[in-house]
Amino acid sequence: MKLLPNLLRRCIVLACAAVLPLAPFASIAGEVKVGLLGNLTGRAATSFGVPFKNGFELALADIAKSGVLAPTKTTIVVQPLDTNSEVTKAVTSFNQFAQQRLPIVVSDSQSPIGQAVAPLANDAKIAFISGAGSQLENKGGYAFRLADLKTSTSNVGKHLIAQGAKRVGAIVATDNPSFPTLAAGTLEGLGVNYVSTQNVTTKDSNFSAVLTNLKAANIDALVLSVLPEQAGNIIQQMVGAGMQNVKLAGTLATSPQTFTIAGKAATGLVFPQAWAPGGSRSAAFEAAYKQKYNATPTAYAGLGYQVAWLIAAAAADVEKAGKPLTGENLRTALPAASTGPLVAKHGILDLQLTPTGEAISAGTLARFADNGDIVSAGK
Structure with a gap:
C-alpha cells in the first residue's frame, strides 16, 4: 500500500484545522484521551486488533486499581474506533481523532495502516504508537513503532x-x-x-x-x-x-x-x-486475562497491556514536570517512560522506545505445543 500523496495529506490536515480552534492537541488537565485505531473486524481482528484492545483495557483497569497515578490525578481514557482492517477506514478514523484534538493515537498492527497514518500524525503533532513492522515516515518524531524486527x-x-x-x-x-x-x-x-x-x-x-x-x-x-x-x-x-x-x-x-x-x-x-505466556512478570496478567476473556493472551494482548502502562507513565511524567498533556509533550516523554520505574514495575515485557521512534526488544521465540498453546521456545 503506497503512502498518501503529500498534497492529499496536507489537504486532510488543513481541512481538520479549518474547522477547529487554533490550539495545541491536548487532553484536559489530568486526563489523557487515547484514540485506538483497532482492527476489531476484518482480517487482522482475530490475530491483532481484538487481543490488543483486550490487553489495553485490562491494563487500564489495573492502572486505576493500583492508584499509581493518584499523586498526579492523571486518568487514561481510551476511545476505540474500528478500522475494519482497512487503510482508508483507519485514515478516516484518525481524522476523527484529530478533529477531537486527541494528543495520542495507538494502532495495534498492519504496516499499510501505520505508513498511511504516521505522516498525518507528524503533521498534526499527535503522538502515534504503531504495531507496524515496516519503517514509518517520521519527520517530526511523533511516530513510534512497537516492533524490533531485526533482532x-x-x-x-x-x-x-x-x-x-x-x-x-x-x-x-x-x-x-x-x-x-x-x-x-x-x-x-x-x-x-x-x-x-x-x-x-x-x-x-x-x-x-x-x-x-x-x-x-x-x-x-x-x-x-x-x-x-x-x-x-x-x-x-x-x-x-x-x-x-x-x-x-x-x-x-x-x-x-x-x-x-x-x-x-x-x-x-x-x-x-514480543512476548509469550509463561514469564514470572506476567503471571498476574495471564490469570486476569484468562478469567475475563476465557482465552490465553497472545503477544498482541501483551503489547496492548504494555502500551497502556507506557502511556500512563509518560502522562504522569509530563504532569510531574508541570506541563500540559499535549501530543508534543507526550511524544517527548515516551522514550524515557518506556524504561522508567513505573513500566519496569508493572509492565510484562522488555520494550524500549528510542527518541527516533524505533523499538529495541529481544523478544522471545515461541512455538505451538501439541494442544495449540503458544509457549516459549527460548530467547
Whole structure:
C-alpha cells in the first residue's frame, strides 16, 4: 500500500484545522484521551486488533486499581474506533481523532495502516504508537513503532540453522511491506540464501503451485512470512503434498488462528514474539486475562497491556514536570517512560522506545505445543 500523496495529506490536515480552534492537541488537565485505531473486524481482528484492545483495557483497569497515578490525578481514557482492517477506514478514523484534538493515537498492527497514518500524525503533532513492522515516515518524531524486527526475526534464522536446516525456502506475501522486511531479517540470521523464495499476496489461499516449487527445491525448512491464517492454510496443504518432515518457522507474531486451521500439523512451528505466556512478570496478567476473556493472551494482548502502562507513565511524567498533556509533550516523554520505574514495575515485557521512534526488544521465540498453546521456545 503506497503512502498518501503529500498534497492529499496536507489537504486532510488543513481541512481538520479549518474547522477547529487554533490550539495545541491536548487532553484536559489530568486526563489523557487515547484514540485506538483497532482492527476489531476484518482480517487482522482475530490475530491483532481484538487481543490488543483486550490487553489495553485490562491494563487500564489495573492502572486505576493500583492508584499509581493518584499523586498526579492523571486518568487514561481510551476511545476505540474500528478500522475494519482497512487503510482508508483507519485514515478516516484518525481524522476523527484529530478533529477531537486527541494528543495520542495507538494502532495495534498492519504496516499499510501505520505508513498511511504516521505522516498525518507528524503533521498534526499527535503522538502515534504503531504495531507496524515496516519503517514509518517520521519527520517530526511523533511516530513510534512497537516492533524490533531485526533482532527477533534474525533469531528465527539462527534457530533454524541450530536445528540443522540446510535447504531453507520461504513464502512471502509481498503486497504488505512488513513481510519482505521480516523475511529479510530471518535471512540475515540464517547466514545463507533461501534456496527458493515463493511470492504470494495476502489474498491468496491456494498454495498448491507454490508448494510444488518448494518440494522440487528439496527444502528441509520453510519460513512463512504471511498472515497467520495463510500460515495455517499452507501447513494444512503441505500435509496433502507430502511435506510433513519440513521444519517450520514464521516471521510474524503468530496467533492461535494458525493452529486452529492447521491443527497438530502446526505443532513445533517456531516464530518470534514480543512476548509469550509463561514469564514470572506476567503471571498476574495471564490469570486476569484468562478469567475475563476465557482465552490465553497472545503477544498482541501483551503489547496492548504494555502500551497502556507506557502511556500512563509518560502522562504522569509530563504532569510531574508541570506541563500540559499535549501530543508534543507526550511524544517527548515516551522514550524515557518506556524504561522508567513505573513500566519496569508493572509492565510484562522488555520494550524500549528510542527518541527516533524505533523499538529495541529481544523478544522471545515461541512455538505451538501439541494442544495449540503458544509457549516459549527460548530467547
